[in-house]
Amino acid sequence: MNETRRDFLRKTLAGALCVGAATLPTPVSAMTQEIWKKTKKRAQAKRVLLLSLDGICTEGFKQAHTPNLDQLLAEGVLSMQTRVVMPSVTLPNWTSHLTGSGPEQHGVVDNDWEINKIKLPAIETDTEGYYPSVFRILKENIPQMRTAFYYNWLNLFYPYNRNYLDEVSYLEEDAYVPNYEKALKFMTDNRKLPTLVFLYSVHTDHAGHKYKWMSPQYIQSIEEADAEIGRLLNKMQQAGLYDDTHFLFLTDHGGINYGHGGVTTHEMIVPWGITGPGIAKGICMNEPNNTVNTASVILRLFGVKQPDCWTGEVPLSIFE
Helix, strand or coil, X not given: CCCCHHXXXXXXXXXXXXXXXCCCCCCHHHHHHHHHHHHCCCCCCCEEEEEEECCCCHHHHHHCCCHHHHHHHHCCEEEEEEECCCCCCHHHHHHHHHHCCCHHHHCCCCCCCCXXXXXXCCCCCCCCCCCCCHHHHHHHHCCCCEEEEEXXXXXXXXXXXXXXXXXXXXXXXXXXXXXXXXXXXXXXXXXXXXXXXXXXXXXXXXXXXXXXXXXXHHHHHHHHHHHXXXXXXXXXXXXXXXXXXXXXXXXXXXXXXXXXXXXXXXXXXXXXEEECCCECCCEECCCXXXXXXXXXXXXXXXXXXXXXXXXXXXXXXXXX
8 A cells, every 4th residue: 555654644633533523624635635726727936035033923023013024924824823843942943944844753853953963863864864854855856946045043054954055154143134135146146947045044033032032122133134124125126036936934933031942822823924926915824834834835836745754734725
């Protein structure tokens, strides 16, 4: 019998639900078929830009004055109830965003993960020991695919095989604006090729740790990032890169007092948004969502099947 682990888990879940209820409202297989029907006629994405800010709690995002992100996400779908994986810390969650899997699968269980310091082995790896990332899957399936990774927290890059990235840029001491310029140049230089860009900054998280989550300084850090995002979006419009780009707004966890890592709603529930061609317009997303879904969505945008070891799902409601 040719049945993947993921198919087995889906069937098992459906069976378990039936034990406690007379009927299952929508069979899992039917949901999968419906997603494909909704998306199979759409053209493949041309470009996906991941606008990634560390440590954005839902209340902080609501309180901050973010006109640029607000305008961008008003054109698409915004979730204010996305769950992060446990533990609610940085490296496990960004790895989950970019591998379509939780720590149980990819094995990145804390912020100290390194390729030679593994506590929990991943369920699948390449020949160099890395769990399959969205960068690898895209590179292996789309010959002209271009990928880039811009970051300013050193450990963030550790779970990814450099061989599947065309450009990587690390900035020290919370600097991030130069990476926005580099990302713009990368997208411009590769405007005719399918492109995935991960654009990240940790300064918002560091503001929470230093001054406290929801402090004036923390809110200001979000507003500063929004201003830089606005400048980037304006430059993309001027360069003719805006209209055919899919944007995802991502974060990894919230925070409470001076930290995070627990299971409070302030730490575990975060905003998540998407906009671009074929994405529903002006929708507040009520469908359950999790950080593991991000990579699954990216692959679907590019028309690529996700590997069987991934557990992420594509939220149906994000499409027109």
